[in-house]
Amino acid sequence: MPEVMFAGPDGRLEGRYHHSSESNAPLALILHPHPLHGGTMNNRITYSMYRSFEKLGFSVMRFNFRGVGRSQGRYDGGIGEIADAAAALDWMQMVNPNSSGLWIAGYSFGAFVSMQLLMRRPEISGWISVAPPANSYDFGFLAPCPCGGLMLHGDADELVPEPSVRKLVDKLNTQKGVSIDYRVCPGADHVFASHADTVSAALEDYVGKIIARKALALAAD
Template identity: 80%
Template sequence: MPGDGARERGNLMPEVMFAGPDGRLEGRYHHSGEPNAPLALVLHPHPLHGGTMNNRITYAMYRSFEKMGFSVMRYNSRGVGRSQGRYDGGIGEISDAAAALDWMQAVNPNAGALWIAGYSFGAFVGMQLLMRRPEITGWISVAPPAAHYDFGFLAPCPCGGLMIAGGKDDLAPEPAIHKLVDKLNTQKNVQVDYRIFADADHIFAKQADQVVEALEDHVTTKMARRTMALAAD
């Protein structure tokens, strides 16, 4: 599982500490200058395998949402970095994600949309959160561990999103992700934008730019469609 750190490279990113279910949680939050800007929450890989909010892909997605004008947060789940508590097998980590979302929504009560983006274990946590929060309007799942976790809870999945797989990923094998995508695409009103990076393994060491390009393409397209649909109502 990935855990390589990305530094802020001199960019000042506001640190936040907010109340979680098992103690205070540490995050980085960018507040958009746009009124009623959309929100995005970015979730890191498995904490027992080096996953933190500074993971390279997690950080890249955070900066991508920032660039698109979102108010965006990434944070350390319980027991990671300066976040209090201990790893809880995924259950507590889903509650941590909900607490992070609560904090952002309290700061942005009139946000125009809400997205979640998760990488590896973070993708599993993000999809669990999706089923609990009907206000989520879009999602990004990079290398979801479909061979290790049962994603059968996505029934029905409330909305479509972007799923990315690496063709050489041994930890989140592409065939298992492909099977999940096929199952989701049979559901009514759900369309998954599925992209495979043939040369990528689980770290996506040379594909961070491709992940960002795919994310921005998917999000801008879906946001434009949503704006048109709202204008037509």
């Protein structure tokens, strides 16, 4: 897991990057929870998703938003953090010009930022959203949502009540051509204490099936 430093819009940003041995491997970017509430790229769920994408053969990066760890700058209310994530994607695409796909995954605040970036970067082909803060952020910008994805939430989440996320999922699933795989984790709270393995298993199952489906389609051609 080499440490990387790359140029962000408000100074240098710190990340950890795994480069796949496959020249055209797909890319994945992982976004961490809220910077003002202890969120960093070393968060347990963020790290678990990173390792899962690595296991699936992706080139994958997690990084610290501005003002976190060794990343320069100061928290910017979400707007600057979207720009940080865009800079991370730019860096990954520069290093991997022949990548076969691009995924984005976020946890809590990172899930909100990731969905904002999804609307701005049409090359993103898949997404994972864990504990999206649907009760405190307006996700109405997902109109229409560019593609389907996996959404995970705990039924014991004390910060984001599960019904608020289910309402978001139901709304997205009414959009033409969009299918959200929504999985509720029994007993999981917002920090997914002791449920990191559940997140990893769901991610690997969902992404693995899509990769296999695409491989079959290519073979049929």
